[in-house]
Amino acid sequence: MSSHQSQPHTKVLSMAQVSWLKALGVNLVLAALIACSGDALSRYSKQGVAFDLPEGWEVFEDININDQHRTINLITSRGSMVGVDVLSFKDDEEGVDINTYLKRSVTSSLPSEELQNSAKIDFGECSRSGYQCKFVHITTPEPTPSSFLLEIYQFATSKGSAFVVFNTPASELVEMRQEFDRFLGSLSI
Secondary structure (H helix, E strand, O other): OOOOOOOOOOOOOOHHHHHHHHHHHHHHHHHHHHHHOOOOEEEEEEOOEEEEEEOOOEEEEEEEEEOOEEEEEEEOOOOOEEEEEEEEOOOOOOOOOHHHHHHHHHHHHOOOHHHHHHOEEEEEEEEEOOEEEEEEEEEEOOOOOEEEEEEEEEEEEOOEEEEEEEEEEHHHHHHHHHHHHHHHHHOEO
16 A cells, blocks of 8 residues: 555646636626626617616507607516607697696596596605606505506607606505616606
């Protein structure tokens, strides 16, 4: 039997090799952080309207309803709806104000008279990303109970107004807040 034990082989690295390995490690950590951050954005830009789409958001409809009304509908990563309505007015026309638009939004959210009469509807004002808004919290009773929030923002444009509506279940509002803020902060009309 041999009493000789092998000694570990050690290699001395040069300073250049150590620096290169450190840089590689930093780059790998940064790449992993970016990949895991969930902040992937894409930019939507068409006919003078542009915004960032947070990860998982999709534009599913962008139509010109007529020469004065364009609507862009989006679905968020959690299934909430976002609408952007761009309304243009001729010089002699009166525009739509946010209160009128709010009333239309509530009516379209509760299409039947029975739902409109039985729903609990609370109105208020809020602020997000430095923008003022109106909100409506709608709670419907049985047989189809739901609780959702409409947030409506009005933006002046060179030809009229634009409205942004966030329609989300009340239970998901906290989770969606950061994505809504990012969307509003990137909106250009």
